[in-house]
Amino acid sequence: MTRANTTPKPHSGPVRACPAKRRPPFDAAGAAAAAAARLPRPMPVAVRENARAKNVVLRLIPGQGLVVTTPVGLPPARLAEAVGARSAWIAATWDRLAAEGSPPQPGAIAARPGKIVLTAFDRQWEVAYAARDRDGCLLTARGPQSLLVSGAVDDMAAVAGALTTFCRDRGGELLKEALARVSRETGLSYAGATIRAQRTRWGSCTARGRISLNFTLAFLPWELCRLVLVHELCHTRELNHSARFWALVEEHVPGCRALDAKLASARHYLPGWLAAAD
Template sequence: MAAPSYTHRVSPRARRLTLKVESSGEVIVVTPRFTPKWLINQFVEKQAAWISHQLEKLTQQQPGQTESILLFGQAYSLKLVYSDQAPIGVTIVDKEVRLNPVEPAGSAAWTKAQFQQLHRFLKQTARAYIEPRSSQLSQLMQIEYQQIRYKQQKSRWGSCSSYGNLNFNWRLVHCPPEVIDYVIIHELAHRKQMNHSSRFWELVAHYSPDYRLHRGWLKRHGRFFV
């Protein structure tokens, strides 16, 4: 069996080679630094059957032609629409998120390419909100930052690096705007307080008085998105 394509990520904390298949169908190999390419390829080749099985399970689990999705806390119908008249890609019409895929009509199950197409749209939509809003809130709080980066993390909605970069989970796009604002404020506050001290929470509360409600929303609903 031929080795599947994969994304290689280096982690200074990694002690061995690990493999995972994301919900998007992306195959990711995490390795320690200086791991030779031939060893990575050999590792992936040995796991080819397992990877194929995981990708098949993903396809079976994908929604049919009509499902629902949350965008900024609002429910939208998610629909595959095969049309020569509509543009290829994702569009929002009323309360529907419509995906007109590149591939011709086929099975009702979503393909890996279609799922990736939807994820690209969600990432772009997240960026379109988070970036201008971060700029607005940083001016309001009079706190500067360097860059904004996006990740898909299992346990974090955001983080702030010692270099002043703000990292956000692009799946915030599913959350209500006030919850996203809380996460942005939380990370901006870390530019002043790199801890969770009482001063930190006082700063957060000043700009997000209902932050406890927003944290509660993430705890109740967030596990469905990550």
């Protein structure tokens, strides 16, 4: 019986590579419209893709609106579903902001700030802008309470990036000083501290007692910032959220449970321009 020859014959013609499929450009306006259709209240919506994002993150910002950060390539339908699933939280937060006199207003999501305020430490800087023919933005200090952002100042992402770097550096210094001070006050020691830009956590603590703090804590009222510092310091004794852990937190922060409930929705204290740096 003869056997068929299955050896491929040489090909003398040119080999053409299959063109790679390109992902269509991100339609921010369409994604925002799809998300807005699932909201319990009419409000301004901005949607931004972020290559580092693993989940959809929602921020309701006083005086501004709903800022949605989404992973790259997430279909608009799934984004809208994620927003719809948080409709109860959005409605409750909207109503609370309205009661406090600061409901989101249209057209202000990406405004350049005239002032940077690190509320926890009662520090603030006036911010001025100067357009220059260059890529990106450069931030320089013009005095102890004055900053100048120069460069592509009409590019909100570039502006926000420069301001974020400043706040991370300056806020990080203040947070490390505050952590050391609270450690002495409470008698709770730690092995070291780092400053990060965490997306879902205000802070964390390792089994070896190293504490990581989110630089955005500096934008919160001091009582909430201090609660996080104590919380993470208590994890150096109890690396869990057991009854013993909360009893330890209560020793140093009376009424900690009520404060912790406020902390769960404290992202409304973060300035709106932060979202533009995502």
